[in-house]
Amino acid sequence: MTLTADQVLFEKAKRHIPGGVNSPVRAFAGVGGTPVFVSRAKGAYMYDTEGREYIDYVGSWGPMILGHAHPKVIDAVKLACDDGLSFGAPTPFETTMADLIADIIPHIELIRMVSSGTEATMSAIRLARGYTGRDKIVKFEGCYHGHSDSLLVKAGSGMLDIGEPTSKGVPADFAKHTVTLPYNDIDALQSAFDKFGDEFACVILEPIAGNMNMVIPSQEFHNTLRELCTKHGAVLIFDEVMTGFRVGLRGASHHFGITPDLSTFGKIIGAGLPVGAFGGKREIMECIAPLGGVYQAGTLSGNPLAMRAGKAMFDELTRPNFYEELTAKTAKLVNGLQALAGKHGIDFASCHVGGMFGLFFAKELPKNFNDVACADTKRFNQFFHAMLKQGIYLAPSAFEASFMSIAHTDDDIERTLVCADKAFGELIG
Ligand code: PMP
Numbered sequence: 001m002t003l004t005a006d007q008v009l010f011e012k013a014k015r016h017i018p019g020g021v022n023s024p025v026r027a028f029a030g031v032g033g034t035p036v037f038v039s040r041a042k043g044a045y046m047y048d049t050e051g052r053e054y055i056d057y058v059g060s061w062g063p064m065i066l067g068h069a070h071p072k073v074i075d076a077v078k079l080a081c082d083d084g085l086s087f088g089a090p091t092p093f094e095t096t097m098a099d100l101i102a103d104i105i106p107h108i109e110l111i112r113m114v115s116s117g118t119e120a121t122m123s124a125i126r127l128a129r130g131y132t133g134r135d136k137i138v139k140f141e142g143c144y145h146g147h148s149d150s151l152l153v154k155a156g157s158g159m160l161d162i163g164e165p166t167s168k169g170v171p172a173d174f175a176k177h178t179v180t181l182p183y184n185d186i187d188a189l190q191s192a193f194d195k196f197g198d199e200f201a202c203v204i205l206e207p208i209a210g211n212m213n214m215v216i217p218s219q220e221f222h223n224t225l226r227e228l229c230t231k232h233g234a235v236l237i238f239d240e241v242m243t244g245f246r247v248g249l250r251g252a253s254h255h256f257g258i259t260p261d262l263s264t265f266g267k268i269i270g271a272g273l274p275v276g277a278f279g280g281k282r283e284i285m286e287c288i289a290p291l292g293g294v295y296q297a298g299t300l301s302g303n304p305l306a307m308r309a310g311k312a313m314f315d316e317l318t319r320p321n322f323y324e325e326l327t328a329k330t331a332k333l334v335n336g337l338q339a340l341a342g343k344h345g346i347d348f349a350s351c352h353v354g355g356m357f358g359l360f361f362a363k364e365l366p367k368n369f370n371d372v373a374c375a376d377t378k379r380f381n382q383f384f385h386a387m388l389k390q391g392i393y394l395a396p397s398a399f400e401a402s403f404m405s406i407a408h409t410d411d412d413i414e415r416t417l418v419c420a421d422k423a424f425g426e427l428i429g
Contacts (some may be wrong), residue, residue: 004338041068043407054393062267067407093307111279113302117241117266118146120276120322128202128235130294142212142369153178160182184217197232207252210401214358241266271313273306
């Protein structure tokens with residue numbers, strides 16, 4: 001049997017890269033098959049090493065909200081390259097970026113740049129612990145906040161049991177400080193705070209979850225969480241690494257009208273270059289070195305390429321009607337998919353906010369991780385491959401959200417729907 005170009009590349013990659021990939025979900029472990037090796041991308045399209053075109057709804061897992069290789073972003077990076085790649089000293093571009101974000105999101109009074117989303121959440125948690133002098137943290141089942149030790153923890157068998165690591169290599173001694181609760185569950189929240197509230201340093205959550213496919217929690221859940229954190233002096237951290245500047249210019253905090261104490265960002269703010277950030281209330285942020293005793297640092301933090309790419313991107317995001325246009329594109333695709341599933345008599349549920357959407361083979365929209373796990377992943381995987389075969393690149397996992405970019409045209413979306421019609425049809429047959 002002759003191997004495809006991707007199969008050859010995958011085998012080669014596996015010789016010196018664990019599993020052939022530098023981040024696990026790229027290996028297509030959930031959906032099966034061989035990952036597509038990408039040679040380049042432009043606008044809404046990615047091209048494999050043989051020049052095959054895919055309409056891309058992953059967008060590098062979120063950053064590519066303008067589409068790939070946007071000319072203004074690429075020009076900004078080229079100019080930045082000519083001036084040198086990193087200095088380990090402050091630049092005016094870092095101030096520009098901080099001012100931009102603080103202007104858009106009023107509760108960001110101080111902000112610190114880092115190099116990834118993982119670093120942003122890890123640092124925000126250390127800061128919350130340093131600020132409150134408490135150890136325990138709360139996270140929610142199905143939310144992902146990067147791969148730092150405290151956050152790779154799931155709930156024990158009972159709701160409020162001591163956390164157990166979900167990854168080997170995370171000491172149980174670390175995990176025991178993490179309480180994991182079911183997402184979007186007000187009763188669980190209330191009883192956790194009744195029991196431990198005054199011991200919680202912080203609660204961290206994805207305000208709209210995008211790492212268990214996509215789950216939009218209730219307004220009441222958010223209101224209750226904000227009230228309980230305030231009452232018990234726990235720092236409320238919105239992890240907006242994915243939702244920031246994605247579900248709307250002001251992110252999920254604005255969507256729900258909630259003011260968190262700290263927020264974390266990544267992905268979009270670097271336009272595709274490695275970046276992360278955490279920021280919020282001045283009083284809390286002033287605990288970070290060099291102002292305060294919570295240590296946090298980074299050789300490449302505030303990298304000039306990332307800052308200048310991010311600035312070019314913000315120039316586009318802040319133009320009038322950007323998010324209205326983006327939302328209309330997402331709605332057109334998602335409503336179209338929903339209608340086609342109906343036509344084929346397939347149980348299907350979908351949701352979307354701004355440029356982010358979730359697709360489930362289920363009768364109803366999941367409300368939490370348990371519901372997501374009950375959706376039909378076998379059908380999802382079949383659908384994924386039927387679409388991929390036709391040149392449509394959806395998130396290669398039933399547990400990830402997908403993303404729209406402003407570069408996707410009506411034609412791209414219509415072409416996607418024609419392919420979906422066929423893919424849904426094949427599911428029945
Ligand atoms: N938080 C959220 C909500 C994320 O979606 C991710 C990555 N998908 C992270 C944190 C971690 O970011 P990074 O992969 O840049 O470390």
